[in-house]
Amino acid sequence: EPEVTQTPSHQVTQMGQEVILRCVPISNHLYFYWYRQILGQKVEFLVSFYNNEISEKSEIFDDQFSVERPDGSNFTLKIRSTKLEDSAMYFCASSEARGAPGQPQHFGDGTRLSIL
Amino acid sequence: AQTVTQSQPEMSVQEAETVTLSCTYDTSESDYYLFWYKQPPSRQMILVIRQEAYKQQNATENRFSVNFQKAAKSFSLKISDSQLGDAAMYFCAHTGANSKLTFGKGITLSVRP
Numbered sequence: 001e002p003e004v005t006q007t008p009s010h011q012v013t014q015m016g017q018e019v020i021l022r023c024v025p026i027s028n029h030l031y032f033y034w035y036r037q038i039l040g041q042k043v044e045f046l047v048s049f050y051n052n053e054i055s056e057k058s059e060i061f062d063d064q065f066s067v068e069r070p071d072g073s074n075f076t077l078k079i080r081s082t083k084l085e086d087s088a089m090y091f092c093a094s095s096e097a098r099g100a101p102g103q104p105q106h107f108g109d110g111t112r113l114s115i116l
Numbered sequence: 117a118q119t120v121t122q123s124q125p126e127m128s129v130q131e132a133e134t135v136t137l138s139c140t141y142d143t144s145e146s147d148y149y150l151f152w153y154k155q156p157p158s159r160q161m162i163l164v165i166r167q168e169a170y171k172q173q174n175a176t177e178n179r180f181s182v183n184f185q186k187a188a189k190s191f192s193l194k195i196s197d198s199q200l201g202d203a204a205m206y207f208c209a210h211t212g213a214n215s216k217l218t219f220g221k222g223i224t225l226s227v228r229p
Contacts, residue, residue, distance in 0.1 A: 031215060043161070043207060043219040056214045091161060095215070102149040102168060105217060107161035 002026040006092050006108035013082055014116055021077045021111045023092030030097035032075045033105060034067065036060070036088040043091065049075065050097070079113075087115045118143045118210050122220035129198045130228050136183075137193045137223050139208030148212040150184070152193045155222070156204040164206070167191065195225075203227045 005024045013019050025032050034046040047057040049067055066078045075094075079086055089112050093105040119142045129135035141150065152164040167175045167184050174182050179199075183192045195202055208220040 033216070035217070042221045043209075043217075045216040045218065048215055056216050058216070089159065093161075093217075102166075102211070104151065104163045104166055106163070107153075109158070109160045 002106075004092055004094055004106050004108035006090075006111050008111060009109065010112045010114070012114045012116060015084055016081055019079050019082055019113065021079075021090050021092075021113070023075045023077070023094075023108055024073050025075055025092070025094030026106055027073070028096065029094035029106070031055075031095045031103070031105075032067075032069070033093040033095075034077045035091045035093065035107075037091065037110075038085075038088045046077070046090075082113075082115045084115050087113055089113075118145075118148075118212060118218045120208050120210050120218050120220040122208055122223050124223050125221070126224040126226070128226045128228060129195070129202075131198055131200060133198055134194060134196045135198055135225065137195070137206050137208075137225065139191045139193070139220055141189050141191060141208070141210050143189075143210060143212060145212040148210060150182075150191045151209045151211070151217070152180070152182070152191075153207045153209060153219075154202075154204045155207065156201075161207070165193065198227050200227050200229060 032049040037043045047061045048055045089110045091110045092108045095103040095105045121140045148169045150167045154162045165177045179196045205222045207222045209217045
């Protein structure tokens with residue numbers, strides 16, 4: 001069964017540095033998402049992306065964050081000038097376009113981001 | 117704004133028994149979808165079951181079924197014949213027209229052999 005893949009599985013970065021989290025969505029999916037889960041808290045929506053542009057973003061997704069689909073397969077989340085509170089598990093998800101918004105979102109394994 | 121509430125932080129069930137996980141939600145939308153996701157220790161979020169709000173019939177997926185009470189805004193998950201592999205964190209989630217999932221805090225389910 002096709003899967004969403006995320007790399008790296010764990011990223012350790014010094015505060016103030018930039019990080020790029022990478023995702024390869026399922027190949028025939030056209031909607032892409034990033035969520036984060038701070039340890040012990042609920043999963044929170046960050047951003048959704050369709051047709052090469054952001055379709056929805058949360059209050060968390062400020063100017064520090066950006067997303068990009070640099071080629072036909074990757075979907076990246078960039079965090080500029082990381083802060084301690086950015087430490088979390090970041091999940092990428094994708095869904096089919098047909099029948100959206102009710103289409104199930106398929107999640108990757110997540111990237112655990114640790115800011116020191 | 118949508119909210120999803122899972123008030124039970126954890127539950128335990130004996131293997132082969134049945135357990136029900138509770139979830140309530142609030143939304144101003146008339147057309148929406150509800151989901152249960154499972155997150156085992158391996159951490160990947162796995163879709164368990166999906167319910168369209170416009171359908172009165174409760175969704176069923178093998179040993180998993182829901183009790184969808186639209187008027188009460190309740191969406192509970194029933195796991196029948198519980199197995200050791202069912203032990204995980206379970207998240208209830210809602211999405212409306214904007215496709216973003218709103219999750220509850222989750223419930224940790226343990227299965228006793």
